[in-house]
Amino acid sequence: MRRSRSASLPAVVWMSMSLGTSVPCPGTALTLTTPFHWPPGGAGGPTGGTWANLVGMSTPEPAWSPLELDALSAAAGPGWSVTLHGTAASTNALAAQDPVADTIVVADHQTAGRGRLDRSWETPPGSALTFSVVVDPGIADHDWPLLPLAVALAVADGVRREADVPVVLKWPNDLLVRSSAGDDLKVCGILLERVQSAAGVPLAVIGIGINVGLRAEDLPVPTATSLAIAGSSVSRTAVFGSVVPALATILDALRTEPGAVLERYRTECDTIGREVTVSLPDGEELTGTATGLDRSGRLLVGERPIGAGDVVHVRPT
Structure with missing residues (x-):
């Protein structure tokens, strides 16, 4: 992951996309316009084709293999419409162009980024799980500020369950891994944007980026890390399939018991008391x-x- 600004920037932020980029329709086959070389930066690895074709479905998908639309759709479960882009500058911007609830936009490789304060980033191909989820939260306006906290809880649940990495929460919605030296290292960032549907319904575009297979030499700053560096060999598809259901669960809880979600966040937020x-x-x-x-x-x-x-x-x- 290469940073383009100050060394104090967060490890993962969300990307802006030019308006001329083509968006595949939900459920259609993905056509890759940029060839993959995997593992990223490695020599002697396979190129082209899919992981299933190369090694057979019984072999676990390595963290650096290209994402596949069918596998992502199955991992998300029923009720979601998933689109996959081989290369994109922004999942959030794509999702916000014509926002439809219950859609997920995934980018295998993001090339340029926009986060808070217009911070920009690039991640090496195959190293990060970057996607945006469009939802109708179905909550009162005064509960919208709780949405970033709820999403952080959900992503933490999904990562812990699948990767078995003890992530902690930094307010409002960063996921950190504590190193053996006691440093808090960022493994995931989240960016939420409020948009409107064509019918004028307020929707949330939830951008999620998780450093899955990033290597130590690719880290943009000393305060970043990845699940791989933390000792997990989990694939991006597996993490996706754990995070999306966790997100659906926490959104249901936020609609019915926002106070309970806030109280849970209070108990889990590592920032409090620091x-x-x-x-x-x-x-x-x-x-x-x-x-x-x-x-x-x-x-x-x-x-x-x-x-x-x-x-x-x-x-x-």
Whole structure:
């Protein structure tokens, strides 16, 4: 993953796509316009074809193999319409062009990115699971701020279940892995955008990016990691098939018991109780103890509620 800006940027952010990019219809076969070379950056690996054709379906899919539409659709389960792009600059932008609830846009390789503060990234082919889910949350407007927290819980559930990696949550929706040296390293980022359907219904575009097979030499910053580096050899398809059902489950809970979802997040958020430094959108930098969350899911630093900002856990000395 190559970064294009400051070394303090997060490990995974979400991508912007030019409006001229063609979008395959849900359920259609994927045509790859960019050849795959796998493993990424490796020599002597197979090129072209599908993993199933090369080694047979009984062999587990390695983390670096190309994604396949049929496998992703089966992994997501009924009720979802999945599209797969071989190369794309943004799943979020594609999903937001004509948003339809219960659709998922996956990119095997994202080439350029836009995150908060217009941060941009590139991930090596086959190293990250990058996709966007369009949902109708079906929640009251005052509960929308809880949606990023709920999504973080779901992704953490899915990653823990499939990869068996002990991820922790950093407010509002980053997933971290604690290294043996005690450092918090980012393995997943999430970006949510509120859009409207053609009928004017508010929808959420949920961008999720998980560093699955990224190697140490490909890390953009010392604060990033991957599931592979954390010791898991799980495939991207397997992680996808664990995260999507977990997301559906947490959204159901948010619709019926938003207070319970918030309380669960409070108990699992590793930021609470930590010394933090927060860079606010207006340029102010705030340092203090994260004491909790308010009813809207805002982080309390001391007694001050923070609705947006880049949070850094201060490592104990």
